[in-house]
Amino acid sequence: MLRRLIGGMIAMSGALACAADWPTPDPDAPVPTAKPGTALFHAQMCAQYLGPIPRASCSDAQVVPVSVDGVEIPWTRNRPSWPTEQPKACDVPDALSGTCQQGNGVARYPGTHHDGSPREEVIYLAFCRDGGLGLIGYNRTTGATCFFHMSHNVANTATHPGSNDPGYEAYWQAPAIVAKDQCQGCHQADPFIHSPWVDLLKDPDNPEEPLVPIIAGPANPRPPYYVLGDEFSQPVSAELPNNVCTTCHRPACDNRFTMPLGDLNMPPPFKDYHHTDVWAEDRQALREWCDQASDGGA
Ligand code: HEC
Numbered sequence: 342m343l344r345r346l347i348g349g350m351i352a353m354s355g356a357l358a359c360a361a362d363w364p365t366p367d368p369d370a371p372v373p374t375a376k377p378g379t380a381l382f383h384a385q386m387c388a389q390y391l392g393p394i395p396r397a398s399c400s401d402a403q404v405v406p407v408s409v410d411g412v413e414i415p416w417t418r419n420r421p422s423w424p425t426e427q428p429k430a431c432d433v434p435d436a437l438s439g440t441c442q443q444g445n446g447v448a449r450y451p452g453t454h455h456d457g458s459p460r461e462e463v464i465y466l467a468f469c470r471d472g473g474l475g476l477i478g479y480n481r482t483t484g485a486t487c488f489f490h491m492s493h494n495v496a497n498t499a500t501h502p503g504s505n506d507p508g509y510e511a512y513w514q515a516p517a518i519v520a521k522d523q524c525q526g527c528h529q530a531d532p533f534i535h536s537p538w539v540d541l542l543k544d545p546d547n548p549e550e551p552l553v554p555i556i557a558g559p560a561n562p563r564p565p566y567y568v569l570g571d572e573f574s575q576p577v578s579a580e581l582p583n584n585v586c587t588t589c590h591r592p593a594c595d596n597r598f599t600m601p602l603g604d605l606n607m608p609p610p611f612k613d614y615h616h617t618d619v620w621a622e623d624r625q626a627l628r629e630w631c632d633q634a635s636d637g638g639a
């Protein structure tokens with residue numbers, strides 16, 4: 342509760358500058374029935390701001406292609422590759438691990454209102470990496486964001502129930518466990534991370550656009566981003582004086598990734614890891630800030 346209050350106070354002081362207010366629940370949302378602290382309570386609470394949380398499965402994921410010298414290395418198994426099975430080096434490694442693990446990908450689910458009608462401002466992305474499944478729900482109008490992670494007792498290719506389905510609890514982790522992962526400590530700029538690797542996936546309805554939507558930018562500077570759930574802390578939102586890096590989005594520290602995403606040409610979609618010399622001083626100043634922030638900017 343205390344964090345919620347602090348978050349609310351930060352949101353209020355931000356509101357004086359220009360940011361959106363702390364989100365309010367949907368008036369037609371069902372009141373949570375589950376015990377606070379449980380996975381189902383977290384989902385029901387989040388549903389009050391996002392609409393019902395959908396079912397998710399890594400069987401729905403678009404798999405990121407892995408190529409070496411422009412030639413795609415096929416992967417047909419319904420599981421991620423082991424280190425001995427995959428190339429040691431590839432054209433576009435993932436940003437987090439810097440490896441070429443195959444069989445990983447992202448599924449995207451549209452948001453809905455409580456009456457089932459489409460809710461354009463809400464989107465869910467499920468991430469399938471190394472046999473796990475992390476899910477992020479985001480309301481781009483209010484900034485309401487929820488993080489979920491599957492229970493390790495179930496395969497990520499199973500259909501994980503949504504907030505209105507029976508059996509939710511057995512498939513998802515309790516929020517206190519998810520919060521320990523510090524999702525927002527890496528997902529800092531806004532809820533979704535871009536990397537050359539994840540940007541290989543395109544929106545099937547509009548192949549010009551990446552599957553992971555670009556939220557921040559000059560037209561939508563420092564988009565609203567509030568992490569819901571008393572177990573979670575809020576993303577960093579410092580604005581470095583006279584530093585271009587915190588104008589489009591919150592400070593995005595890349596010190597927890599293997600690949601230096603901050604070196605790339607902004608804004609994404611990113612194509613490869615070619616680094617740019619543009620804004621070198623601002624980048625340097627941001628990196629110093631990230632290293633000094635006692636918790637790595639998280
Ligand atoms: C140590 C840093 C780190 C942490 C902690 C982290 N992520 Fe991520 N996540 C990444 C990176 C980096 C990517 C982009 C893929 C890549 O290139 O590695 C990503 C991608 C994703 C994606 C795909 C959509 C997108 O934003 O690109 C989802 C969904 C996701 N993560 C969910 C989560 C959830 C849920 C948690 C907490 C349980 C979490 N992540 C914790 C680094 C992290």
Ligand code: HEC
Pocket residue numbers: 527528529530531533534535536554555556557558559585586587588589590593594595602603604607608609619620623624627
């Ligand atoms: C013109 C707008 C713009 C500017 C200026 C900008 N960025 Fe970004 N940057 C983006 C967008 C858009 C993303 C994708 C994530 C998002 O939608 O917030 C991004 C993503 C990133 C990421 C990858 C992690 C993530 O959350 O996706 C890092 C790291 C990053 N920026 C660092 C920087 C640094 C360092 C600077 C200053 C040298 C900078 N950015 C300046 C628009 C910008």
